[in-house]
Amino acid sequence: MDEILQLIQRLAVVAQAENRRLAGSAGLQPVHIDVLRYLARCNRYSNTPAAIGQFLGSTKGTVSQSVKVLERERLISKLSDAKDGRVIRLRLLKKGRDLLKRVDEESTIQAAVENARADEQLALANSLTALLRRAQRLNESKTFGVCNTCRFFTRLADGGFQCGLTKEPLTVGDSMQICVEHENEALKA
Amino acid sequence: MDEILQLIQRLAVVAQAENRRLAGSAGLQPVHIDVLRYLARCNRYSNTPAAIGQFLGSTKGTVSQSVKVLERERLISKLSDAKDGRVIRLRLLKKGRDLLKRVDEESTIQAAVENARADEQLALANSLTALLRRAQRLNESKTFGVCNTCRFFTRLADGGFQCGLTKEPLTVGDSMQICVEHENEALKA
DNA sequence: TTATACGGTAGCGAGTCGATACTATATAGA
DNA sequence: TCTATATAGTATCGACTCGCTACCGTATAA
DSSP, rough: HHHHHHHHHHHHHOOOOHHHOOOOOOOTOOHHHHHHHHHHHHHTTSHHHHHHHHHHTTTHHHHHHHHHHHTTTTTTTEESSOOOTTTTTEEOOOOHHHHHHHHHTOOOHHHHHHSHHHHOOOOOHHHHHHHHHHHHHHHHHHOOBBBBGTTTTTEOTSSSSEEETOOOOTTTTGGGGTTTOOOOOOOOO | HHHHHHHHHHHHHHHHHHHHHHHHHHHHHHHHHHHHHHHHBBBBTTTTTHHHHHHOOOHHHHHHHHHHHHHHHTTTEEOOSSSSSSSSEEEOHHHHHHHHHHHHTTOHHHHHHSSSHHHHHHHHHHHHHHHHHHHHTTTTOOOOOOOGSSSSEOOTTTOOEEETTTEEOTTGGGGSSTTTOOOOOOOOO
């Protein structure tokens, strides 16, 4: 029990150190990598500074700074939303996508995962998913799950998908991305 | 496979955000909590700035700064080593220990772990241990394991324990602490 | 004895990050 | 419709991180 907390904390420290190393070799800060990773995986409702702030647990001021750096480095671009003049949409540029790819290839954690046996991988995936759900529920924070695990995700009669919140149709690709509006099915305590 | 990397990265981000929140409420930076946690768990060979740097994956300059802050806040104390005039020994003071206790009580990750079923806990502990070993081996970094899992850990004929590296006797308490010199048993590729 | 390695500190610069104050746009209520 | 109030984002400040280079003492090996 207490031992598990220590393992998780250790894993977090190792992941953080790795992030620092990878970011440093690209002339960036660790948090910049986190932002790029998020933008690579989020859906079209969730590519805003506000969503990033919620995902990373930081304030909008901090996100604003980081976004400024990433834009200056031509890793992302800004575009103001047509419908709501207050919101800014962020897009990962090719340079950013390439950087991310290079970074993940150098990840020793990634390599460690690949080295594991298939059954170990499955066990890990299940344990971590369960743990994250619990933590986020206790935290009363957003769950930031993938679209097709959301309680608003709907399968239509014609075989297509739809977001029950926005009523928009979803492609298969859409359904595998992270969404700010994501909510888990109700869980028993 | 790739999904697992994302889960780990997400867990790291959540743990980091929590650390920031907990540290902030005590007027500290996240890394200060990491240092205190390390000092609470390391053995008497490993309570130096150099070991902290290796554990956290940061440079000695950075550690020196953090240690200065923690000393100013009366959370730890410094003491120069009697044998080697270059090294500084760090000790966690009562105020630091109390802070750490308070912080862990507020951890939602800790709460999430406690909420899990016993078999889930066991699975998680095993998966994480295996993963960390792999990652650290690939990293060619120190393992920072607990003393009694080290290849130098020796059981004496009289039932006592001994460190095969320093030849010093070890108490049961000693054998459960983190050591910089820790090395895993040789692992097959 | 001298060179080299090692543990730690000092100071610099870019950046984080919480906090506060601010602008501009949306939206709800009278 | 006008007016609060909420929301998205920016700007600036101060303490601190963190890599870097330069540096000082102490150990240790040649």
